[in-house]
Amino acid sequence: MESTAHTFKENVDDALQKKNLKTAMRRLETTIGPARLAARDRLPEFDALCDLAREIKDHTLANLDVYLENYEAKVRAQGGHVHWCATPEEARQKILDLCRAADAKTVTKGKSMIAEEIGLNDFLEANDIEPIETDLGEYIIQLAGEPPSHIIAPAVHMTKEDIADLFFEKHQIYDMPRREEPRELVDDARKILRPKYGAADVGITGANFLIAETGSSIIVTNEGNGDLTQSLPKTHIVVASLEKVVPTLADVTTILRVLARSATGQEFSTYTTFSTGPRRDGDLDGPENYHVVLLDNGRSAMLGGEFRDMLRCIRCGACMNNCPVYGSIGGHAYGWVYVGPMGAVLTPSLIGLEDAHDLPNASSFCGRCEEVCPMRIPLPKLMRLLREQAFTEKLAPARERWAMRVWAALATRPRLYRALSEAVARVLGNSGWRRGAFRYLPFAGGWLAGRDLPAPEGRTFHSLWRERTRLEARAGR
Amino acid sequence: MSEVPVRVALFVTCLVDLFRPSVGFAAVQLLEQAGCRVDVPATQTCCGQPAYNAGDKADAQQIARQVIDAFDGYDYVVAPSGSCAGMIRNHYASLLKGDANYHERAMALANQTWELTAFLVDIMGVESVAAPFDGVVTYHDSCSSLREVGTRNQPRLLLNSMPGLRLEEAPSGEVCCGFGGTFSVKYSAISIEMVDRKATALTTTDPDAIVGADLGCLLNIAGRLKRTGKTIAVRHVAELLTGDVDAPAIGEGA
Secondary structure (H helix, E strand, C coil): CCCCHHHHHHHHHHHHHCHHHHHHHHHHHHCHHHHHHHHHHHCCCHHHHHHHHHHHHHHHHHCHHHHHHHHHHHHHHCCCEEEEECCHHHHHHHHHHHHHHCCCCEEEECCCHHHHHCCHHHHHHHCCCEEEECCHHHHHHHHHCCCCCCCCCCCCCCCHHHHHHHHHHHCHHHCCCCCCCHHHHHHHHHHHHHHHHHHCCEEEECCCEEECCCCEEEEEECCCHHHHHHHCCCEEEEEEEHHHEECCHHHHHHHHHHHHHHHCCCCCCCEEEEECCCCCCCCCCCCCEEEEEEECCCHHHHHCCCCHHHHHCCCCCHHHHCCHHHHHHCCHHHCCCCCHHHHHHHHHHHHCHHHHCHHHHCCCCCCHHHHHCCCCCCHHHHHHHHHHHHHHCCCCCHHHHHHHHHHHHHHCCHHHHHHHHHHHHHHHHHHHCCCCEECCCCCCHHHHCCCCEECCCCCCHHHHHHHHHHHHHHCCC | CCCCCEEEEECCCHHHHHHCHHHHHHHHHHHHHCCEEEECCCCCCCCCHHHHHCCCHHHHHHHHHHHHHHCCCCCEEEECCHHHHHHHHHHHHHHCCCCCCCHHHHHHHHHHEEEHHHHHHHHCCCCCCCCCCCEEEEEECCHHHHHCCCCCHHHHHHHHCCCCEEECCCCCCCCCCCCCCCHHHHCHHHHHHHHHHHHHHHHCCCCCEEEECCHHHHHHHHHHHHHCCCCCEEEEHHHHHCCCCCCCCCCCCC
16 A cells, blocks of 8 residues: 555644544544443453463564464465465565466455555456455445555444445445435445355455464454355455464464454454365365465564564554544544554554654654553554654654754753743743733744643743742741 | 651742743642642753653753752652653653663652652642632543553542532543643644544533643643633642632633
């Protein structure tokens, strides 16, 4: 996917103009946020499970090479194939080759962020293969020609009315009338998608986890579309990044217990589907060919660096669901596949800080993301590390960097700082006392764009304190 | 009260110093009432958070060393802000890791540093204040107070002890107001959207006063209320606790 993270500020301005986006995003605070809290509170051992989940992932990452090789051996022993791809280009090409080998005209797809990361849909279309998204949210945004705005709820930025309009326009070819009710909208999508599963030559899914012990891939869904996608076509391709591997079945069940609770507030997702190799003799269904395309795309480099903690991420979306910045601007403003706090850390690591230095900077450091992360990823700390890199590499606008240096020069010279702040307090205090706040002021345009600046009282604390202690000394106290 | 008074150094904070010195004096009064002897080290300026959050590590380290020197030799350091207290408590030690002269001192200072209301309640054992306030008050938790220094119940305990005061909780109390220091200027469009939501949430209880422990949030919230024509008094919690409510509220005209 082409990144627009470098135009983040413009993206934000565009997003904030959209009224429906605002309506849609404001729901997060009252729906999915409280749902997570309630699910956590219902499970007394939730925090202990999170600690355990973190340990499992840390152990896995410390031995990633071993577990990946074990995983590959298991997949092969069961008649499947594993394809190691270092770059998005390699992964796309490998998938295209597999589709061509299957003589594919249409491909059904379950939800996959890795497919978004490698820009798979556009690439397949350019090569005359039609990708059909079967996850409802993905289906909606595919119709709209948009990228996902959330890692588990791709169409969260749209209102029911937006979707009604979109379906009415795009479903004319099926002679479908305008629908308003969510149930009817879902039924229409289901009616259109059902026959496509059987007709597809290849089914592509992502993977929430890969299990080294069994060679299985796991997807968690709420719609069952993933099951049809991976079991009906002749060829099943799993596309996954390499940090998705966990050692054992027992490990994965531990992590699954915190995943759905953190994501949607469910105890468990409706479907948790394991797929282990192609159809065996005697199996009633399943694909004849089973392929796993394993993507690196910068992750092995993260493994040895300061951002390794980020590789624990299980893509639950809790950080974005509870992020006031994400909740204000939606996912598209982030400009690439991964959004919210996890995207603010992952995107610069994957596509480069130069293009994405706004993302880790655009945070008030409120700390909610770290508080809600079930894998205990220190997201603010990682964002701060990226800010330090950006500052060192002079990626921030020169004006901002110089303002900071000048301020710091003052802050390390207390006497000068004192004199200047007293002067500022007096000038602003004198000119602002009547109204109590400024609506216009030079050099404060950003602050004043949507709020007043309260006026200072007119003297600094330190000058008043000095006067007080002097008077007290004179009075002989 | 013990024979030897507890020696407290007030970390004024740069915002209180510049915008609202009365908050500093209210803090001194509360500390003295609790039996502390209060000093104000003259070489303090700022905790360094603007530099630290901008990724300017070298300048942040320089300022942190200055603070450590300025606040040497006291029993406690108290700030009328969860944000500055959190900076000193949670970040100085890691910021100065590897600095042979300052790392240990940073850790010691971290253990001595407190947000004002938490210090009054948890260390000095204050359970009530005598100042009255007639009306409904909604308390705004700053993110740093909540998540960096664990201030939540302490200011509520003190406010609830005030004769005539009724505390009403606003919805979405744990959500950021959008201040975030330089974030409010660098990403002002997002910041303004956030403070708009916060101001709306805080006014649902129809309070007579909105109070909090961090002046940054309060300037932000008061500024938004003023811009949208709402006249609810916004004050620092120390002002209420000392009964110092005759002066104009934050952003209020004379």
